Amino acid sequence: MGAMRVRIALGLAVVATAIGLVIDMSGAAPRLAGDDHVSWPARDPGVAVVAGGGVLCMHATVLPDDAARVVMPIHDALDQSKRLPRIAIDFTDDRGRRVATGVLARGAAEGPAVSLPLRYPHGPSALGSLCLHVGGHRTLVIDGETGAGTTTVNGVAQAGSPAILYYRPGRESWWQLLGTLDFRFGLGKSAIFGDWTLPVIVLAALALWFGVLRFLVRELRG
Amino acid sequence: MSGRLGAVTAGVWARVRAAVAPCLRVWRRIPRAGRACFVIAFVNVAIWSVVVPPFMVPDEISHFGYAQYFAETGKPPPQGPVYPYSRQESAALQALEFGAVYGSQLNRGIFTSVEQADLRTILAANNYPLGPGGATTATNQPPLYYALEAVPYWLSPSNDLLTRLVFMRLLSALMAAGTVLAVFLFLRELVPHTPWAWTVGALMVAFQPMFDFIGAGVNGDNLLYLASAVTIYVIARAYRRGLTTARSAGIGAALAVGMLAKLTFLALVPGAGLALALLAWRARPSGSTRALRMLAIGVAAAAAPVALYLLLNVTVWDRGSALAGGLSSVTSAAGSGATTVTWHEIFDYTWQLYLPAHLPLLGGLMNHFYFPGIYPLWQIWLDGSIGHFGWLNYTFPLWVYHAFQRLVYVLAALGAIGLWRARAAIRPLLGLFACYAVMALGLLVIIGYTGARDLATSQYLFPQARYLFPLLAFYALAIVLATKALPRRWAPVLGGLLVVLAMAHSLFAETLTISRYYG
Numbered sequence: 084m085g086a087m088r089v090r091i092a093l094g095l096a097v098v099a100t101a102i103g104l105v106i107d108m109s110g111a112a113p114r115l116a117g118d119d120h121v122s123w124p125a126r127d128p129g130v131a132v133v134a135g136g137g138v139l140c141m142h143a144t145v146l147p148d149d150a151a152r153v154v155m156p157i158h159d160a161l162d163q164s165k166r167l168p169r170i171a172i173d174f175t176d177d178r179g180r181r182v183a184t185g186v187l188a189r190g191a192a193e194g195p196a197v198s199l200p201l202r203y204p205h206g207p208s209a210l211g212s213l214c215l216h217v218g219g220h221r222t223l224v225i226d227g228e229t230g231a232g233t234t235t236v237n238g239v240a241q242a243g244s245p246a247i248l249y250y251r252p253g254r255e256s257w258w259q260l261l262g263t264l265d266f267r268f269g270l271g272k273s274a275i276f277g278d279w280t281l282p283v284i285v286l287a288a289l290a291l292w293f294g295v296l297r298f299l300v301r302e303l304r305g
Numbered sequence: 306m307s308g309r310l311g312a313v314t315a316g317v318w319a320r321v322r323a324a325v326a327p328c329l330r331v332w333r334r335i336p337r338a339g340r341a342c343f344v345i346a347f348v349n350v351a352i353w354s355v356v357v358p359p360f361m362v363p364d365e366i367s368h369f370g371y372a373q374y375f376a377e378t379g380k381p382p383p384q385g386p387v388y389p390y391s392r393q394e395s396a397a398l399q400a401l402e403f404g405a406v407y408g409s410q411l412n413r414g415i416f417t418s419v420e421q422a423d424l425r426t427i428l429a430a431n432n433y434p435l436g437p438g439g440a441t442t443a444t445n446q447p448p449l450y451y452a453l454e455a456v457p458y459w460l461s462p463s464n465d466l467l468t469r470l471v472f473m474r475l476l477s478a479l480m481a482a483g484t485v486l487a488v489f490l491f492l493r494e495l496v497p498h499t500p501w502a503w504t505v506g507a508l509m510v511a512f513q514p515m516f517d518f519i520g521a522g523v524n525g526d527n528l529l530y531l532a533s534a535v536t537i538y539v540i541a542r543a544y545r546r547g548l549t550t551a552r553s554a555g556i557g558a559a560l561a562v563g564m565l566a567k568l569t570f571l572a573l574v575p576g577a578g579l580a581l582a583l584l585a586w587r588a589r590p591s592g593s594t595r596a597l598r599m600l601a602i603g604v605a606a607a608a609a610p611v612a613l614y615l616l617l618n619v620t621v622w623d624r625g626s627a628l629a630g631g632l633s634s635v636t637s638a639a640g641s642g643a644t645t646v647t648w649h650e651i652f653d654y655t656w657q658l659y660l661p662a663h664l665p666l667l668g669g670l671m672n673h674f675y676f677p678g679i680y681p682l683w684q685i686w687l688d689g690s691i692g693h694f695g696w697l698n699y700t701f702p703l704w705v706y707h708a709f710q711r712l713v714y715v716l717a718a719l720g721a722i723g724l725w726r727a728r729a730a731i732r733p734l735l736g737l738f739a740c741y742a743v744m745a746l747g748l749l750v751i752i753g754y755t756g757a758r759d760l761a762t763s764q765y766l767f768p769q770a771r772y773l774f775p776l777l778a779f780y781a782l783a784i785v786l787a788t789k790a791l792p793r794r795w796a797p798v799l800g801g802l803l804v805v806l807a808m809a810h811s812l813f814a815e816t817l818t819i820s821r822y823y824g
Contacts, residue, residue: 085794085797088794088795088798089797089798089801092798092801092802093801093802093805096801096802096805096806096809097805099809100805100808100809100812103809103813104812104813104816107813107816108816114824115411115413115416115824116416117413117416117417118405118411118412118413120402120405120406120412121405122405122408122409122412123409123411123412124411145417145419145420147416147417148417208417208418208419209419210419210423248411257816257820257824260824264819264823264824267415267416267823268819268823270414270415270416270417270418270420270421271358271359271401271414271415271420271421271424272355272358272359272467272471273463273465273467273468273470273471274425274463274465274467274468275463275468275471276355280355284352284355284356287348287352288352288812288815291345291348291349291352292808292812294345295345295508295804295808296805298338298341298345298504299504299508299801299804299805302338302500302501302504303501303504303505303797303798303800303801304797
């Protein structure tokens with residue numbers, strides 16, 4: 084009887100955990116594709132200043148292949164109630180090929196997280212230059228981090244680089260992101276890890292749960 | 306030729322077996338459930354060690370730097386005003402975008418194959434592993450943890466820094482598993498007639514997510530936790546079964562390991578010393594001389610390795626003076642830094658770190674008020690134990706902390722009932738618990754003392770929940786007491802439910818970590 088009581092209690096607890104996990108993983112939200120490794124939120128205001136008709140370029144930066152929009156802090160230099168001018172965006176890889184383009188139509192609100200769309204899908208992940216072609220006549224200031232990266236305006240070096248986040252298209256649940264998570268899980272680690280690592284870790288965790296539950300049933304039967 | 310090779314191999318194998326045999330004998334004497342808890346804890350923390358990206362456990366860069374310097378030179382870093390890390394580690398930190406990732410919630414590390422290729426190129430071009438050994442947050446610590454980490458550092462099949470880190474993290478996982486085993490054995494001494502409670506308490510520690518998170522990284526705290534849990538266990542064992550020469554030497558050895566692991570352990574030494582003296586006092590009926598001899602053996606076992614360390618500091622390692630390895634950082638007077646801190650300030654800070662600042666009976670006792678707007682007992686200690694991950698930059702949603710707070714109220718009430726029900730069994734152990742109380746108080750005071758000094762010089766909020774983890778054995782005991790509040794038929798059920806809750810807590814902490822770094 085004691086063992087049965089423990090089995091039922093543990094079984095219910097495991098079912099509750101599994102339901103919680105499924106709910107957690109099913110939540111859809113915008114998912115990151117990466118960033119330009121400049122601290123977000125931006126640490127320093129006005130690290131780059133670009134007048135209407137000017138071109139702001141971030142050099143030696145990587146555009147992730149799954150980036151569908153670029154998010155960065157853009158403000159008007161004088162009147163922050165005004166709407167932003169048209170901003171065209173393009174990414175050129177280090178061989179001079181244009182990998183991605185996009186346009187933010189005139190009239191978007193300025194702010195600490197302005198979203199600039201990219202035409203998606205575009206080319207593969209590449210190292211190169213991300214450029215913003217600012218329309219209109221007003222001057223824009225971009226926040227970021229002083230001393231970080233290499234950023235120019237009309238070819239002139241700026242004090243720092245803008246803080247940029249890249250987002251994947253739409254909203255996704257963690258289930259939809261599993262393939263991407265699997266790929267990313269093997270990056271930035273020892274070369275012994277790779278695409279196999281996340282599935283093995285998941286299997287190991289499942290085996291651990293199964294083993295602990297069996298062990299508990301045996302030990303707690305009183 | 307092949308026959309000679311065979312003979313040599315057989316000889317080496319025989320020696321390995323002879324060396325391993327005593328360890329295996331000790332291993333087999335541990336109850337099967339204890340061995341299972343050890344393996345479960347190791348596998349769990351090993352999984353964590355793969356989930357957490359390199360250098361994302363607090364201070365891992367400093368601890369790895371110390372261990373690498375020790376592995377390359379055989380001595381602790383000189384900690385002068387020079388750059389602390391090797392070119393290899395600096396290059397890895399840069400290529401992993403450590404600077405952007407560690408202090409932020411939204412920045413990520415390597416997400417593309419382009420950056421991964423860049424990382425490989427940078428690591429291949431910067432493979433010089435010896436740095437100048439400048440001062441970091443870790444270099445004032447004694448070298449035992451780092452000396453042990455030198456073993457997996459050299460056993461790694463590759464010279465690649467990130468591969469070495471994998472193996473070094475596994476040693477930390479092994480220490481975490483050892484801590485869990487020590488907790489199991491500690492509970493076996495205190496509740497000998499309730500075997501299921503040993504498993505429940507040990508697994509509660511094994512699945513404590515912040516313990517797992519720290520265990521996943523190269524961090525000297527892992528040896529501190531192990532030494533603390535073993536010290537608490539061996540004292541309990543000697544108290545229950547009587548002091549012998551071997552047990553006295555065991556207490557001394559555990560104290561020596563702790564003191565050579567991390568200076569924080571010094572906070573536990575007065576309580577442990579008191580316990581040793583009490584044990585010797587209780588052993589007087591078998592002869593005062595024998596009792597004194599056992600006491601001396603314990604003291605010598607604790608003091609000799611530390612004395613050797615102090616000697617090495619001034620001779621072989623040339624670290625300036627005997628205390629230059631870091632003892633000075635906890636023994637120097639308050640206010641010796643750039644800003645003076647009065648003892649009253651230290652008292653106020655320490656009090657408010659654990660207790661309410663405004664109590665009717667206190668009156669004008671508190672002259673200084675720290676932690677405006679927060680109550681450290683909840684926000685630092687409880688919330689921090691539930692989960693302040695990374696370099697304290699990602700957490701669970703707020704409702705999780707509120708839910709756990711309610712659970713703590715329930716468990717505290719159950720614990721009080723359990724304590725009352727177990728009072729007859731506890732009464733003979735009051736001396737032991739008095740010693741444990743001195744140990745715990747020592748730790749609380751040293752955290753307060755260090756925090757007050759740190760706040761005065763850096764305005765940095767020093768305390769973190771992990772600083773209390775040397776007392777994890779008492780956490781396990783509290784859980785066991787809470788289960789004991791229920792009738793005998795239901796107590797194991799509550800124990801099992803609490804373990805599954807801890808497992809779920811650890812699991813969701815892992816998914817949170819995956820979403821933080823890879824999502």
